Amino acid sequence: MPLITHLSWGRMTVEGLGEGKDFKLWPGGGRPWDWAETGTRHEPGIQPADVRELLDHGCTVIVLSRGMDLVLQTMPETLELLRSQGVEVVHAETKAAVERYNELAATAAAVGGLFHSTC
Numbered sequence: 001m002p003l004i005t006h007l008s009w010g011r012m013t014v015e016g017l018g019e020g021k022d023f024k025l026w027p028g029g030g031r032p033w034d035w036a037e038t039g040t041r042h043e044p045g046i047q048p049a050d051v052r053e054l055l056d057h058g059c060t061v062i063v064l065s066r067g068m069d070l071v072l073q074t075m076p077e078t079l080e081l082l083r084s085q086g087v088e089v090v091h092a093e094t095k096a097a098v099e100r101y102n103e104l105a106a107t108a109a110a111v112g113g114l115f116h117s118t119c
Contacts, residue, residue: 001105002030004098004115009068012098012117024050025101026057026112033114045073046114048081054112055085061104063090063113065097071119 002025006013013019014030022033035041038049046064054062062082066072070093082089090100094116104111 001025001027001111003102003105007095007098007117010118012115021117023115024053024112025115026054026059027110029057030112033116042067042071042119043073044075046078047075048078050114051078051082054114055082055087057112058110059087059112060110061088061090061112063092063097063101063104063111063115065094065113065115066092067116067119068094069119072116 002015002017004012004014010021011019012023014023017030020032023030024033038047040047040050051062064074074091079089090097092100101111101113
């Protein structure tokens with residue numbers, strides 16, 4: 001699992017992926033998270049389309065960051081989709097989300113996540 005080795009406002013570093021602002025991570029890989037791909041905005045927030053790639057990569061635990069200042073929302077439909085697929089969801093402020101993701105990634109858990117490094 002790629003670990004997040006650095007987090008500060010507007011910047012994250014992920015093993016094997018380098019630096020970026022926002023990331024989608026899954027077992028064995030990841031990529032920058034470009035909100036423009038799905039038209040994501042802080043409200044209504046993370047959409048079902050944003051998590052489908054994580055489901056496609058076999059994640060059984062998904063960490064959703066809420067931003068450093070808890071501004072990023074998550075659509076209820078997104079949480080419903082994940083729960084209907086039997087996925088455990090961790091929904092937390094970004095620093096706490098990164099800590100939990102790294103803990104899970106250090107085990108054999110099939111963990112993925114969406115990480116937003118600003119508001």
